[in-house]
Amino acid sequence: MKHTIQALVENKFGVLARVSSLFSARGYNITSLTVGETQDSAVSCMTIVVEAEEERILEQIKKQLNKLIDVITVIDFTNRDYIDRELLLVKLGKEKNSKEVVDKLIKEYDISVIEDAADYYTLEICDQRQYVEEILKELRQFNIRELVRTGKIAISR
Amino acid sequence: MKGAKIIIESLRKEGVEVIFGYPGGSVIPFFDVLYDAPIKFILTRHEQAAAHAADGYARSTGKVGVCVATSGPGATNLTTGIATAHMDSVPIVAITGQVKTSLIGNDAFQEADVTGITRSISKYNYLVKDVKDLAYTVKEAFHFARSGRPGPIVIDLPVDVQIQDAEFKYPEEINIRSYKPTFFGHPGQIKRALRLISKSKKPVILAGGGVVIANADKELLTFAEKIKAPVAITLMGMGGFPSTNPLSLGMPGMHGTVYANMAITESDLLISVGCRFDDRITGKLDAFAPEAKIIHIDIDPTSISKNIKVDIPIVGDAKNILGQLNKELEGFDVPDLSKWQTKVNEWKNKHPLAYKKNNTGKIKPQHIIEEIYKQTKGKAIIATEVGQNQMWTAQYYQFDYNRHFLSSGGLGTMGYGFPAAIGAKVANPDKEVIVIAGDGSIQMNIQELATLSMYNLNVKIIILNNHYLGMVRQWQELFYKKRYSGTPLKNPDFVKIAEGYGIKGLQVKKINEVEKKVKEILEFKGSVLADFLIEEEENVFPMVPAGEAINRMIGGMA
Numbered sequence: 001m002k003h004t005i006q007a008l009v010e011n012k013f014g015v016l017a018r019v020s021s022l023f024s025a026r027g028y029n030i031t032s033l034t035v036g037e038t039q040d041s042a043v044s045c046m047t048i049v050v051e052a053e054e055e056r057i058l059e060q061i062k063k064q065l066n067k068l069i070d071v072i073t074v075i076d077f078t079n080r081d082y083i084d085r086e087l088l089l090v091k092l093g094k095e096k097n098s099k100e101v102v103d104k105l106i107k108e109y110d111i112s113v114i115e116d117a118a119d120y121y122t123l124e125i126c127d128q129r130q131y132v133e134e135i136l137k138e139l140r141q142f143n144i145r146e147l148v149r150t151g152k153i154a155i156s157r
Numbered sequence: 158m159k160g161a162k163i164i165i166e167s168l169r170k171e172g173v174e175v176i177f178g179y180p181g182g183s184v185i186p187f188f189d190v191l192y193d194a195p196i197k198f199i200l201t202r203h204e205q206a207a208a209h210a211a212d213g214y215a216r217s218t219g220k221v222g223v224c225v226a227t228s229g230p231g232a233t234n235l236t237t238g239i240a241t242a243h244m245d246s247v248p249i250v251a252i253t254g255q256v257k258t259s260l261i262g263n264d265a266f267q268e269a270d271v272t273g274i275t276r277s278i279s280k281y282n283y284l285v286k287d288v289k290d291l292a293y294t295v296k297e298a299f300h301f302a303r304s305g306r307p308g309p310i311v312i313d314l315p316v317d318v319q320i321q322d323a324e325f326k327y328p329e330e331i332n333i334r335s336y337k338p339t340f341f342g343h344p345g346q347i348k349r350a351l352r353l354i355s356k357s358k359k360p361v362i363l364a365g366g367g368v369v370i371a372n373a374d375k376e377l378l379t380f381a382e383k384i385k386a387p388v389a390i391t392l393m394g395m396g397g398f399p400s401t402n403p404l405s406l407g408m409p410g411m412h413g414t415v416y417a418n419m420a421i422t423e424s425d426l427l428i429s430v431g432c433r434f435d436d437r438i439t440g441k442l443d444a445f446a447p448e449a450k451i452i453h454i455d456i457d458p459t460s461i462s463k464n465i466k467v468d469i470p471i472v473g474d475a476k477n478i479l480g481q482l483n484k485e486l487e488g489f490d491v492p493d494l495s496k497w498q499t500k501v502n503e504w505k506n507k508h509p510l511a512y513k514k515n516n517t518g519k520i521k522p523q524h525i526i527e528e529i530y531k532q533t534k535g536k537a538i539i540a541t542e543v544g545q546n547q548m549w550t551a552q553y554y555q556f557d558y559n560r561h562f563l564s565s566g567g568l569g570t571m572g573y574g575f576p577a578a579i580g581a582k583v584a585n586p587d588k589e590v591i592v593i594a595g596d597g598s599i600q601m602n603i604q605e606l607a608t609l610s611m612y613n614l615n616v617k618i619i620i621l622n623n624h625y626l627g628m629v630r631q632w633q634e635l636f637y638k639k640r641y642s643g644t645p646l647k648n649p650d651f652v653k654i655a656e657g658y659g660i661k662g663l664q665v666k667k668i669n670e671v672e673k674k675v676k677e678i679l680e681f682k683g684s685v686l687a688d689f690l691i692e693e694e695e696n697v698f699p700m701v702p703a704g705e706a707i708n709r710m711i712g713g714m715a
Contacts, residue, residue, distance in 0.1 A: 010335060013284075018276060025277045056462060063459040069281050069301065072335040 002031055003058055004049050004077040004084065004154050010070040011037060011044040018068055019046060028052070028061055032086075032151030043072065047153045049129075077154055084154040086132050088125040093143035094118075101142060109135050120145060160288040161186040161319040164252070164312075165194045167295035170327045173223050175199060175214065175583055177207040179234075181227020182267060183254025186319035199583060199612060202604040204231050206576035208238020209602070211249045213577030214584045215242075216563050217538055219372060221302045222249040222580060228256055229267030232313070233274065237570060239309045240278035244567025245393060246370055248307035250298050251279075257317035258286050271313040280308030288321040296328045305338030306457040307370060338456060342471040342478035350428075350452045350469050351485055357426035357450075359497045360386040363409065363438075366393030366566065367431010367455060367475045374398065374559040376479035377430060383486050385494050387501050389417040391432050392551055395562040400555040401535070406501070407510065410438040411701045412548040415508035415710060418701070420501050421446050422708040428452045431475045433460040435567070444706030454478050510552055512698075519692040520668050522546070522621045526553035528675045529591065529619065537589040538563065540578035542598030543571045544628035546621050548697040550593045572601030575618065579605060582614045589617070589679065596622040596648050596688075606658035609684045617678050618686040620651060623693045631696045635711070655686035664688045 009015045016035060023030050029051040038045045052058040058078070065074045077084075092098065102121055105111050109131060115122035125135055129152050136147075158166070164187065168176070175197040180188045191198055201207040204226040211222030226235050232253040242249045256265040261284075272284045281301050283294050291314075298310040354360065368377050374397050381388050381404050388398045389409040398405060406417035421427060427449040432438065439445040442464060453460075453467040454475055461470040471478055512523045526549050529537070535555050540563040541547040547564055556562050563581060565573040578592040599620050609616055621627075630644040655662030661681060665674045665688070678685045698712025 014272065014276075017273070021276050056466075060459065060463060063461075067457070067459050069333070069336050 001052065002049055003052055004047065004082070004152060005062065005065070006075040006077065006154060007046045007048065007065050008038065008072045009044050009046060010072065011042050012070065015044070015070045018070060019065070022064055022068060026060075026064065028057070034151040034153050047151070049152050075156070077156070081157040082154050083157060084128055084152050085126055086129050086152045087150040088132060088136070089148050090123045090125065090139060090144060091146040092121045092123060092139065093145050094120055095143055098142070105135065105138060111135065158323065158325040159186070159190070159319070160291055160314070160321050160323070161190040163288065163291045163323060163325050164295060164314065164319070165190045165196065166325055167292050167327060168196065168223065169194070171221065171295065171299045173221070176223045176225055177201055177210040177214070177580060178225035179204045179207055179227070179231060181231045181254060183228035183256060183316045184225060184231075184319075186316065187225065187252070187254065187314070197583070199579070199608065201576060201579070202607050203602060204234035205237050205572065206579070206602050206605045206608070208235045208249065208251060209241065209570075209573050209576035210580030210583070211251070212238060212242045212247045212573075213540060213563050213580030215247050215249055215580075216577070217560050217581035218584045219560065220584075221299055222247070223252070224249065225252040227254040227267065228271070228316075229269045231267075232271045233269055236274060236278060237572075239275055239311065241565050241568045241570045241573055242309040243278045243280065245366060245565065246307050247309065248302040249309045250302050251309060251311045253311060253313050255284065255313045255315040258315045259317070261315065271311065275311045278309075279311045282311035282313065284313045285318055286315065288318050288323040291318065291323065292325060292327050293331070296331055297333070300331055301336070305336070339472045340474045340477055342454070342473040342481050344481075346469055346471045347478070347481050347485060350471060350482065351489075353426055353450055353452060353469060354384055354428070355489070355492060358492065358494065359424045360384060360426040360428060360494070361406070361420050361424040361449075362386045362388040363391065363421070363427055363429040363432050364388055364394040364398045365391045365430060365432025366397075368394050368397030369559055371431065371456075371475035372559060373430070373476035373479050376476055376483060378402070379483050380479050380486070383483065383489065383491070385491050385498070386428065387420055389413070389421060391435075391438055392547075392564060393566040394432065395551060395564075396556040396559045399557040401557055408551050410707060411440065411703075412552065412697050412699065413701075413707070414510055415699055416501060416504035418707040418710060419504045421449075422706070423500075424449045426450050426452070428454070430454045430479065431456070433457075434464040436464070439464060440701050440705055440707040444708075512695075515668060517692050518668070520665065520671060520689055522549050522623075522689075522691045522695055523553045524668070524671055525619065525621065525675070525689055525691070526550055526593065528671050530554045532675050532679055533589055533591070537561070537591050538578075538581050538585060540564065540574040540581060540590070540592040542574040542592070542594040543569045544595050544598060544626070545623075545631065545695075545697050546593050546595040546598065546627075548628075549621070552697075571598040575599060575602050576605050578616050579608055579614060582616050583612075590615070591617045591619060593619050593621065595627055596620055596624060596646055596651075597626040603654065606655060606660055606686070610659045614684060615682070616684050618684070619678075620686070620688045621691050622648065622651070622688050623691050623695065624648060625693060628697070630694070634694065634696070635700075636702070651686060651688040660684045660686055662686045662688070664690065666690045
């Protein structure tokens with residue numbers, strides 16, 4: 001099962017390496033990790049989506065994160081009400097019916113065309129992870145030339 | 158003030174009296190200041206030994222041990238010692254030189270990414286790029302090393318920072334928002350623990366390294382005697398509870414006593430104090446203390462419910478929590494445990510720790526340990542290497558005093574014991590310091606005989622020489638059809654080696670010489686290396702095969 005954990009950390013040299021080496025050293029699986037400054041430039045926020053089959057493993061992950069000296073607090077969003085977003089940029093190669101497909105997707109989902117080039121569209125998709133996955137499923141039927149995604153960020157309600 | 162002077166002054170502010178280390182190109186400014194400083198310097202002959210010596214100094218005193226090495230190979234040689242200290246929660250500060258800041262990342266001569274390499278084997282590490290950060294860094298490093306769950310801290314110090322100038326002002330206090338260890342047990346948890354204790358009919362205390370580190374030996378004794386629970390003492394817990402106390406069960410686990418393992422298996426309440434339930438203690442997890450509720454006292458929350466599901470966790474310092482429990486226990490009516498005590502005593506009488514004496518005509522290693530115990534009256538500081546020598550020492554030397562047993566438990570580092578003994582001797586010049594080694598492990602840092610000799614330290618080296626890497630040979634005998642692959646040793650003449658370094662060497666071959674020779678060794682004013690030729694295929698028993706339940710022991714059940 002996937003869990004979303006947020007760690008507020010000191011915004012300084014080497015902290016990302018400490019967190020990522022903790023995960024690799026202990027064999028925990030990271031689905032995504034995003035990091036950026038918060039309202040306080042001395043503090044960064046890491047949103048980590050982890051795979052943990054057992055409650056015991058999830059507890060260990062949280063405790064191990066908390067144990068890192070540069071980690072200030074750890075919030076587990078499991079069983080909490082929160083808002084999340086993930087950003088995707090996709091280059092979709094133009095084919096005969098591309099216009100229809102893109103128009104249909106725009107109607108159904110929160111998608112915008114940010115570049116309409118001669119032979120491709122660049123789409124921007126910003127949504128909750130579950131919708132992002134749905135959109136991706138649709139898009140995979142077409143000619144995806146390039147795809148980049150940010151990983152999930154989250155904030156509590 | 159120059160950076161090198163700032164760091165030395167900062168070390169003095171932290172009360173550092175001795176540094177173990179080895180010089181090199183990137184620490185010359187540091188050594189130049191050290192030359193005039195009122196800090197003793199001990200030159201080891203390999204950086205690994207410097208880290209272990211700082212560790213032995215720390216374990217035997219509770220103070221922070223300090224070691225120093227140059228950049229690149231100097232620093233990488235320290236890493237085994239840093240990892241050893243990390244696994245056993247030993248407070249050391251390792252200072253490594255680094256190439257000058259403008260060269261970092263350029264694959265410069267003797268450059269290694271020391272903070273990268275030591276990240277997962279230290280409690281914290283620093284690369285100091287600005288001389289203005291230096292004093293604060295040292296303050297923080299010592300704070301992290303000794304507080305909470307102690308551990309090694311690495312300060313990587315580029316050579317140019319050592320010669321840059323800054324104003325020296327040592328911080329009085331530090332406050333780190335992201336680092337607040339818990340020291341006292343939660344009162345609610347203490348009450349819940351007491352409720353379980355008052356209902357338990359078959360309690361066992363499991364005393365780990367946390368008791369030693371927290372100096373909680375007196376509190377544990379009071380606690381155990383109050384609730385009348387038998388105490389199993391892990392390898393790291395040796396000295397945290399007197400082995401000769403009638404409540405002692407000795408060591409549990411893979412090479413533990415039958416009675417410790419039986420008592421844990423049948424207990425209805427296991428009170429773990431500063432023990433992290435290592436696999437060498439638990440054996441097969443689902444058969445470990447299957448009937449017991451578990452109270453777990455530990456300063457590190459990650460130790461709790463990591464391997465074993467805990468019923469009542471109490472996070473905090475063992476000394477404080479046992480103190481809190483003891484206070485609540487005033488006027489406590491101990492449940493009637495006579496049946497349990499009878500049962501435990503039955504196991505003790507039926508399956509004592511034992512070995513066959515004189516059945517082969519060769520010296521038994523256990524006999525040597527017993528003799529050393531008898532003649533030192535248990536008052537010596539004993540360091541061990543790793544393997545059979547370590548287990549026999551844990552089984553047959555009785556540890557009644559805290560911080561008198563130095564051994565690499567977690568990492569299991571061969572080559573630890575001898576330099577650790579050197580560190581302990583430097584810290585405790587008035588105490589007898591003995592290292593019990595194997596013929597394999599002594600050769601991993603044998604060059605330190607030069608350190609002993611140079612500083613005229615009095616350390617007794619006992620080699621249990623069976624011409625094998627004995628513990629691996631034992632596994633090969635028992636589980637690999639006696640195919641002794643890679644384990645037979647052709648050894649040097651240890652007596653001549655000792656003499657070559659200017660140290661008294663002697664060899665003991667006969668059983669009837671053991672008592673006399675141990676006396677001669679102990680009475681000699683100065684270091685002695687004693688090569689005891691022992692029964693070659695003697696095994697450490699009892700033994701729980703890896704992955705088995707701890708009550709399924711081989712050997713010792715007869």
